[in-house]
Amino acid sequence: MSTEDYKQVILDHATNSKKTKLYFSDLKKAVQKQYPDAKTRMVKQAATELINDGTMIYYSTGSTTMYGLKGRGITEDQ
Amino acid sequence: MAFEPKEEQKTINYEEARIYSQEELSNYTEEELKNYKIKHDVPDLDDLEKGPWPSFVTDAKREDLHRKKLNDERLLISKNCVEDLLGQLQLSFDHGETHWKHGGIVGVFGYGGGVIGRYSDVQEDFPGVASFHTLRVNQAASKFYDTNYLRTLCDMWEYRGSGLLNMHGSTGDIILLGTTTEQLEPVFHEMTHELQQDLGGSGSNLRTPSCCIGKARCEWSCIDTQDMCYELTQFYQDELHRPMFPYKFKFKFDGCPNGCVASIARSDMSFIGTWKDNIKIDQDKVKAYINGEAQPNAGSHNGRDWGKFDIQKEVIDRCPTGCMSLENGELKIDNENCNRCMHCINVMPQALRPGDDKGVTILFGAKAPILEGAQMSVMTIPFMKAEPPYDNIKDVIENVWDWWMEEGKNRERLGELIQRKTLQEFLKVVGVPAAPQMVTAPRANPYIFWKEEDVPGGFERDVEDYRSRHKR
Structure with a gap:
């Protein structure tokens, strides 16, 4: 499985999930549901690429960091 | 060992990098400060200034006066931010609750x-702190700075932020307190490009790793804490x-068990320098302490007359494991029972020194409250060599991270996971056998949960074989 496949699962999950902000472990679970052999570090790499190309954003609850789709729910500066 | 940076280090020259002139930096007198009143009424904060210690309120007022006297174009965020910060703090005291949204x-x-986002929920009253984000700046190992660096950082922060900072936050970072969203990227750019600062x-x-002063200034440091950090x-x-x-x-x-960064209480993974062989004793120096020729604790308690140094009372009787004795004027240590409390070494630094076979003890799981209350780290790996490039230590770290990421719930610290899954489970991950020192209390559960490999024949049994000996 390539990073691109993982990125697609993460994007689908972030788009369709009821919650707009997700823990990294939520992303990992979503990927592992489809690709049970997915390694944590590979999922992280895919998530980081999505952050770096601006598709996703980090979001802070104040103490924990979450991931969200840019433009969905609260944005990074509200 | 000489410092070998991973990238070329710039030389920062404050005179070239400075933003403010000397006149601008000292643009008020102490007399003006004494009579200075901020626009908000802050009786509780004024009260804080009356105590015996220097107060952050005084510092903040000083900064406010200084900013007020600078020209508008010399500041990129609100001139009133410090004053509004104090006003909002007073309001929080009045209401008994915070007015920050984070x-x-x-x-x-x-x-x-x-970056830690901070927004005021009373922006109309305190517009200067409508958005007032905190930045954490990765401090240099052991917090050694050059004044050129500090002055340049302070000038930059005065210009692009509130000018207020903490040296240092609990984690160890320099904390830059308060700037607007627009200034975050420029501050980051200046820090990385001008100051080579992450x-x-x-x-x-x-979180930002942090270390004690280590071998740079301390002869007890058993590991090069700065290099490891x-x-x-x-x-x-x-x-x-x-x-x-x-x-x-x-x-x-921590370079030695004195624990100057209190790693045992403040980190999920605490590294404490230690030694495996015997404490080194110089018997002549022991005699010098007994005879009063050498000063106990290197003279740090000389402020009062505590009487003549008594090695029995002040050292031997205070050994927590009772492993020391004085025989015919010679100090003896039963090293196998020493628990590295450091007391004797601290009292008689000229006579006693840590051994030569040095490394680290690794402890896991300290945290401050939230679930189950605060707890200290548990000693898990009694001794490990700590030499560059620290591959043995990196293996342990990554094993532990993999387990925590696999098993940990969201917002669950390593210490909480160890409590939930038991220390036995954790020891399997680290690959270390259980030791009596890891037991904090007698067990409360009378059941023994055997592992299959510890039971002769395993958990499978042949029912036919059993029935041949036991009638139904």
Whole structure:
């Protein structure tokens, strides 16, 4: 499985999930549901690429960091 | 060992990098400060200034006066931010609750930490602090700075931020207190490009590693804490800036069991320098202490007359394991029973020294309250060599992280996971046998949960064989 496949699962999950902000472990679970052999570090790499190309954003609850789709729910500066 | 930076180090010259002139920096007199009143009425804060210690309120008022006297174009965020900060704090005292909203913004582009978003929920009354974000700046190992660096940093922060900072926050970082969203990227750019300075960790990241003064100034340091701190900070950059953990994770490095950065209480993974062989004794120097020729504790208690030094009362009787004795004027130590409390070495530094076979003890799981209350780290790996490039230590770290990321719930610290899954489970992950020193209390559960490999024949049994001996 390539990073691109993982990125697609993460994007689908972030788009369709009821919650707009997700823990990294939520992303990992979503990927592992489809690709049970997915390694944590590979999922992280895919998530980081999505952050770096601006598709996703980090979001802070104040103490924990979450991931969200840019433009969905609260944005990074509200 | 000489410092070998991973990238070429710039020389910072304050005279070239400075933003403010000397006149601008000292633009008020102490007399003016004494009579200075901010526009908000802050009786509780005024009260804080009356105590015996220097007060942050006085510092903040000083900064406010200084900003007020600068020309408008010399500041990029509100001139009134410090005054409004104090006003909002007074309001919080009045209401007994905070008026900060936090969350949202987390970092500069590509970083999942380093910035802690702060927004006022009473912006109409205190517009100067409508958005007032905190930045964590990764401090130098052991907090050694050059004044050129500090002055340049302070000038930059005066210009682009509130001018207020903490030296240092609990994690160890320099904390830059308060700037607007627009200034975050420029501040980051100036720090990385002008000051060669990175942000620290926040959120679900590896937090900024921190170490004691180490071999730079301390003869007891059993490990090169600065080198370890620098190496692991550089090696785990991805974990520091891009979150993947269930929650925060902290490393701290103490050079010896005196624990000057209190790693045992403040980090999920505490590294404490130790030695495996015997404490080195110079018997002539022991005699010098007994005879009063050498000063106990290197003279640090000389302020009062405590009477003649009594080695029996002050050292031998105070050994927590009772492993010391004085025989015919010779100090004896039963090293196998020494628990590295450091008391005797602290009292008689000229006579006693840590042994030569040095390394680290690694402890896991300290945390401050939230679930189950605060707890100290548990000693897990009694001794490990700690030499560059620290591959043995990196293996342990990554094993533990993999387990925590696999098993940890969201917002669950390593210490809480160890409590939930038991120390036995954790020891399997680290690959260390249980030791009596790890037991904090007698067990309360009378059942013994055997592992299959410890039971002769395993858990499978042949029912036919059983029935041949036991009638139904």
